Amino acid sequence: MSTGNASNSQHYIAVQQADFDVAHEYAELRKDNRSDGAVVFFTGLVREMNQGAQVSGLTLEHYPGMTEKALQQIVADACSRWPVNRVRLIHRVGTLAISDQIVFVGVSSSHREAAFDACYYIMDYLKNRAPFWKKEVTSQGERWVEALDKDKQALGKWQ
Amino acid sequence: MNILFFAALREQLGCAQCDIALPLPASLATVRAALIQHFPQQADLFVQGRALAAINQTLINDENTVINSGDEVAFFPPVTGG
Numbered sequence: 001m002s003t004g005n006a007s008n009s010q011h012y013i014a015v016q017q018a019d020f021d022v023a024h025e026y027a028e029l030r031k032d033n034r035s036d037g038a039v040v041f042f043t044g045l046v047r048e049m050n051q052g053a054q055v056s057g058l059t060l061e062h063y064p065g066m067t068e069k070a071l072q073q074i075v076a077d078a079c080s081r082w083p084v085n086r087v088r089l090i091h092r093v094g095t096l097a098i099s100d101q102i103v104f105v106g107v108s109s110s111h112r113e114a115a116f117d118a119c120y121y122i123m124d125y126l127k128n129r130a131p132f133w134k135k136e137v138t139s140q141g142e143r144w145v146e147a148l149d150k151d152k153q154a155l156g157k158w159q
Numbered sequence: 160m161n162i163l164f165f166a167a168l169r170e171q172l173g174c175a176q177c178d179i180a181l182p183l184p185a186s187l188a189t190v191r192a193a194l195i196q197h198f199p200q201q202a203d204l205f206v207q208g209r210a211l212a213a214i215n216q217t218l219i220n221d222e223n224t225v226i227n228s229g230d231e232v233a234f235f236p237p238v239t240g241g
Contacts, residue, residue, distance in 0.1 A: 044241050060240065061165065061166050062240070063163075063165055063213070063216070063233065063235065065216050066213055066216035066217075066233070069216045069217070070216075070218070091240060091241075102240075102241070103240070103241055123241060126240060126241050127238070127239075127240065127241040128238065129218060129238070130238060130240050130241075131165065131213070131218075131235060131238050131240075132238055132239065132240025132241070133165065133166035133167070133235070133236065133238060133239050133240070134239045134240070135166070135167075144166060144167040144170075144236070144239075145239040146239070147236070147237030147238065147239050
């Protein structure tokens with residue numbers, strides 16, 4: 001189910017069931033990289049409390065094909081906005097347990113400001129534009145996670 | 160035309176896709192109205208904002224966007240990844 005690919009030789013975007021290794025991703029951002037003075041990365045994890053209920057796990061569904069296209073567009077937009085050198089973006093799908101890793105966004109740049117901003121921008125847009133949906137298993141049964149206004153409002157800071 | 164559904168919308172409709180008879184080209188608003196007619200019991204699910212639409216795997220905000228024969232059209236709830 002892995003659909004990893006490099007849309008640009010400097011970037012890596014993957015949608016996969018398999019877990020990822022942050023040390024490996026960080027090493028890839030540094031490997032043979034003499035120009036960048038900053039690496040910023042974010043990981044998103046499954047937490048046990050969400051929207052007022054105890055969660056025991058979740059399933060992530062996506063729209064194969066559109067997902068990869070949307071992520072490539074978000075990364076391309078970030079790279080046109082900031083002087084970013086490398087981006088690595090991995091999002092998992094399928095069944096996940098509490099504290100499992102969901103998403104990794106890593107960005108390298110010559111200076112920290114661009115790396116911080118591009119990483120934050122990619123996550124904000126991913127939350128609003130990439131076709132993933134979470135279904136949680138809670139003590140009251142299964143439920144689809146509701147999209148939050150705060151995630152939509154987060155895009156305001158980039159306009 | 161064939162239309163794909165995902166996540167909660169797919170479960171609430173009980174199908175991952177459907178075929179509706181509609182002359183093309185047609186606007187996204189026309190397709191949305193046709194879906195409401197096709198699923199009268201679940202009409203509220205297709206209200207703009209509650210069901211997002213993608214044409215050829217690109218999210219579409221403009222309801223006047225034209226859908227042509229052969230386009231891939233999908234409806235789904237607001238996304239919750241990350």
